[in-house]
Amino acid sequence: MNQYDFVVVGSGPAGRRAAIQAAKLGKKVLVIEKGTRVGGVSVHTGTIPSKTLRETALNLTGWRERGFYGRSYRVKQEISAEDLRRRLLITLDHEVDVLEHQFARNRVSQLRGHARFIDKNTLEVEKEDGEIIRVHAEAVLLAVGTRPYRPSHIPFDGEKIIDSDEILEIKDLPRSMVVIGAGVIGIEYATIFSALDTAVTVIEPRDSMLEFLDKEIVEDFAYQLRDRNMKLVFGQTVEKVEKDATGKCRVTLQNGRSMIAEMVLFAAGRVGATDSLDLTACGLEADNRGRIKVDPDTFQTAVPGIYAAGDVVGFPSLASTSMEQGRIAARHAVGAPAQEPPQFFPYGIYAVPEISTCGLTEEEVQQRGIPYECGVAHFRETSRGHIMGLDSGLLKMIFSLKTRRLLGVHIVGEGATELVHIGQAVLNLKGTVEYFVENTFNYPTLAEAYKIAGLDAWNRMGELQGT
Numbered sequence: 001m002n003q004y005d006f007v008v009v010g011s012g013p014a015g016r017r018a019a020i021q022a023a024k025l026g027k028k029v030l031v032i033e034k035g036t037r038v039g040g041v042s043v044h045t046g047t048i049p050s051k052t053l054r055e056t057a058l059n060l061t062g063w064r065e066r067g068f069y070g071r072s073y074r075v076k077q078e079i080s081a082e083d084l085r086r087r088l089l090i091t092l093d094h095e096v097d098v099l100e101h102q103f104a105r106n107r108v109s110q111l112r113g114h115a116r117f118i119d120k121n122t123l124e125v126e127k128e129d130g131e132i133i134r135v136h137a138e139a140v141l142l143a144v145g146t147r148p149y150r151p152s153h154i155p156f157d158g159e160k161i162i163d164s165d166e167i168l169e170i171k172d173l174p175r176s177m178v179v180i181g182a183g184v185i186g187i188e189y190a191t192i193f194s195a196l197d198t199a200v201t202v203i204e205p206r207d208s209m210l211e212f213l214d215k216e217i218v219e220d221f222a223y224q225l226r227d228r229n230m231k232l233v234f235g236q237t238v239e240k241v242e243k244d245a246t247g248k249c250r251v252t253l254q255n256g257r258s259m260i261a262e263m264v265l266f267a268a269g270r271v272g273a274t275d276s277l278d279l280t281a282c283g284l285e286a287d288n289r290g291r292i293k294v295d296p297d298t299f300q301t302a303v304p305g306i307y308a309a310g311d312v313v314g315f316p317s318l319a320s321t322s323m324e325q326g327r328i329a330a331r332h333a334v335g336a337p338a339q340e341p342p343q344f345f346p347y348g349i350y351a352v353p354e355i356s357t358c359g360l361t362e363e364e365v366q367q368r369g370i371p372y373e374c375g376v377a378h379f380r381e382t383s384r385g386h387i388m389g390l391d392s393g394l395l396k397m398i399f400s401l402k403t404r405r406l407l408g409v410h411i412v413g414e415g416a417t418e419l420v421h422i423g424q425a426v427l428n429l430k431g432t433v434e435y436f437v438e439n440t441f442n443y444p445t446l447a448e449a450y451k452i453a454g455l456d457a458w459n460r461m462g463e464l465q466g467t
Helices: 013-024 040-044 047-061 063-069 081-105 184-195 215-227 319-333 362-367 383-388 416-428 433-438 448-461
Strands: 002-009 029-033 109-112 114-119 122-126 132-142 146-148 161-163 176-180 199-204 231-234 238-243 249-253 258-261 263-266 270-272 306-308 347-349 355-359 372-378 394-400 406-412
Touching: 002 013, 013 029, 013 040, 013 081, 013 132, 013 319, 029 132, 040 047, 040 081, 047 063, 047 081, 047 184, 132 319, 176 184, 176 249, 176 258, 184 199, 184 263, 184 347, 199 258, 215 231, 215 355, 215 362, 215 394, 215 406, 249 263, 306 319, 347 416, 355 416, 362 372, 362 406, 372 448, 394 433, 394 448, 406 416, 416 448, 433 448
Parallel strands: 002 029, 002 132, 029 109, 132 306, 161 263, 176 199, 176 263, 199 231
Antiparallel strands: 114 122, 122 132, 146 270, 238 249, 249 258, 347 355, 355 406, 372 394, 394 406
């Protein structure tokens, strides 16, 4: 039997970071991947493809220049699905090559096939050619990720009625689209296709979207979407999806309203890819969405020696946090000291426009009863914003009135996912409003918005009194 110190099932962000961390600690490591290439959902159907699609769409449409040249401005007049796919394939090949090289130089073994538990320390792997291999592990990390939730009442056909994996394989760009689900994935794809001048309608059964974000940011974001003629339908569930005689899709809502579009994207949730692991053989069970419960500090499951990390453990389901979860889990699994997961991490939503946030929302500050003040800066107030032709985007910071410390930073607009790291650093280093007031920021930059928002809050809070 093949003996390993640490076996990782899945090679996405959590799996690869865990495997490399354990290997650097001198352990014998095996990664089992059921796909034909390493990288997991993140590389092949999730994070990297969707962000590449977004960047390609913004470049080819000239979206970033429309503030100057008008909404009719386009870099490429006729954009096809093939234009989007070409850049995607180049990016994916590069990502896989980098990952294969990382595994090779760290002496991480790889095995292609479907894994399932025999007992808590033994896994059986069925390869593509039918060969069965058994491996023994001192510790196991489950980093199998998720797949799109596909309810039985939605007639998926892979062409007109699709999920968020299949959208990367479409042959033609639709002129109209209905997106079911206003979560992160649904909103990202909805806004990307809107930027490609597809008429998009978003349907969400809840009364709002992205409810974990600061409400003021969501309101500004929704205003921007409606301003460019996207339709947002909240508080309604989809009763039926069907194709009519002309080949178009008809979506019927519970209130009787009917919508017709060339394509329907169902993006209402994902489920953990745990059903083929035979978890009962090792004493584990997943919840109704296929997720595995873990200790939030060590990422160990209810069974000692078996860990789980990444999207399969649930929120926040980010590539960035999955990497840290995998690294921390690996250190615990092999008996190395590990720090606690960071309290505050940046959350990035790669919609058009971007949203990024770190720390407490205004609603959370209110719930905790913390006296606070806010500072807000609009990107159009910065010289760089004028140079870039930005007429939207804002940065909001929340400060404690008692300690003057930064409690949260929330950004919507161009470059939000890059800008947030300044706020993240100040937040984790327990910085105060004085940092933003007293420090110099490059001019002209969008980062200058931190200075403007800091001054906005400082003017209301008053100067720091000597102790």
